[in-house]
Amino acid sequence: MNRSIVSKYLYIFSFVLVIFVDFLSRTMFVEGFSILKNVSKILVISACIMLLVKLLIDKHSKIELYTILILIPILSVIIFMTKTYYTLLPIFLLVISVRNINLEKILRIWLFEIIILMLFVSVSYYMDIIGETTRVFGREGDKIRYGLGYGYSSFSANYFFHFTLFYSFIRREKIKVLEIIALFITNYYLYIKTDTKSAFACSVLLLFLVSIIKYLKLSKQSNFLNKYTMLCGFIISLGTLFLYRFGTEVGELLNTLVTGRLRLADKAWDEFGITIFGQKILWVTENQWMSEIEYDYVDSSFLNILFNYGIILILLIIVGYYLLGKKKLSNNVFYTLMIVILGIHCIYDPQLLEISHNPSILFLGYLITGSDIIYNLKR
Template sequence: MSSIKVSIYQLLFYVSFIIIVGSKYLRETVFVNAYPLLSELIKVLIIIACIFLLLKYILEPHTKKFIIFSIVILTIGVVVSYNSDSFFILMPVVALILNMSNIDITKVIKVWLIEIIALMIFLAICYRLNIVGEVINSAIRSDGKIRYALGYKYSTFSSNYFFHVTIFYLYLRKHMIKYVEIITLFLINLYLYALTDTRAVFYYSTAAIVICLLLKMFKIKTYSIILNKYSMLFSAIIAGVLSWSYRYRLPFFDQLDLILTGRLRLGSAAFNNFHITFFGQKIRWIYEQNMFSELIYNYVDSSYLNILFGFGIIILLLILVGYYIIGEKKLSRDTYYTMMIVFLSLHSTFDPQLIDIVYNPAILFLGYVIYNEDEIKNLNKIY
């Protein structure tokens, strides 16, 4: 009977996880432009998934410590979601984090990999067969190079998805990865770079692949507790300091902003235009610049700054402190965890996917913050 209970709890979690990831993925494709009702269906599916997670939480036994922890986190999540009008962004992540008891994070990442790869292949086939096409606002570089969206709403999405696929694939495969797998990952990243011209994630992916290759060739199995604990914090500080300092318009910052395609300027403008709150605020992000509109593009790409302005300083601190705590635990004492957390931290410095579960299943590591070493070790043996 106990094994049946465990399977039911895990089934509720994984069904919810798959629904949330799949729904959020579809939301980023041009399918929602072609079928407007799909947006409403996606919201319904996310609500259903959250209900499943609530059911799992109610059915499972919990310690008093965990219940108090859950109440605090859930209250903060609800308040921030209300203030920032971001229920469908924040609450699914909160619900998943609070349901990580009896769940193995490596299995979650495997499920995510399978689902995202399958969805990317499905969209690629639809794009190839002209079932979906290019968005009207496909980006064009100043040199005239077209950045193809490939069935997504924006040209950067496909490369960002595959960057995360690369990082998590390397994390799971570790030293067991074959050279043909490494070459395949690089070639796909190169192909997407050629079509989308999304430079930063291509450089990150290539660097991660090269590091993985060196780790395999020289059988390196060291890890860094310092990087595990402080990568997120250092990256957040760098993002904040660089964006804040841009206001002084020194030649160095102007040149750096040019390299970062305006990210410092937009981050600096956010410091001028928005307050820093404890529990978030509703911000109307302008994602596109239209010559016929008075609205000015204002989206902040940095995950840390985006969370700071949109969700408030409490959420940002919870994430940074959470990853610090995870960095002290044994589950992070792994060469490939260090690699993963470093590249996720660097990527989050100027890209906005850190808290988005459809890109970053590693946000669910935060679900282990409340557990001690023995509890983490026995997560799948509780019942």
């Protein structure tokens, strides 16, 4: 077996392990089987070792090598400051190790793994192997938001929204009416069970636009949206926060519309502030019974990354997606659709930097390698 094949298998095995661990951490399995937390750490360490081996056996251009050597100390400081050794480190290694990897295949592996894991959790939940989360709660009257085997009620809907997003990106104009209907029905079922409005709204918008693109045979991408969607999302997130901080009526209205997210971001701004290389933040993700401790979490991907990981990382991500918008991989309308829907969702939802939700973060590796392999997506 030659070096190139070994390199590809190391990447695929590492990717599958990282996705598995990240997904598992958001299910009730980790609460029902405490040993899984230690097993997950071992799996992440194994994945990181394999990726380091891949980096060592790959042949790199001088520019690529210099870029990696510049990024390593910067991101090492961010990882150290935020203590995200088991979450951010494997993502960083996956991004810089993307040489000779066809991300079309990686996306297909991601789709297959996510749907298998979701089915596994669903079967386990309905067979009472794992229970309902204690974080089940209602809003808008007596409507209950079920966890369906996940740690929070929104997780299942958000996973399937991202599955819908990248499935349509891979299938493109070849997607069939029955596939669109099946995706809609599943998203609607999860919305009924979990009342996760943002994921359902983005899914409906996505499937509607996919249908329009398919049947009008649109093919022209938007270079502006390809380059500036993430920047616009960041500006909107920060701008609406300032509207709320300055006590404007518009800010108060927006805070109500996004179910208090701006108030929590405002609280985080005062409590944590903004740093260059990030900081360790212990988010409070549920109200504590009989305690003064209250829910304290920033849902906006852009603001969450800004508070938690600092100015450097959010700038790297925004600039990275801008540069991706200038590469060949973005030269199709389905990339434009994917990046716009993803950007809209990330304004008030936190999945941008979560690898088991958003595998497109790996596209940033092409900026290091200078590759454009994903452009070979079959039309």
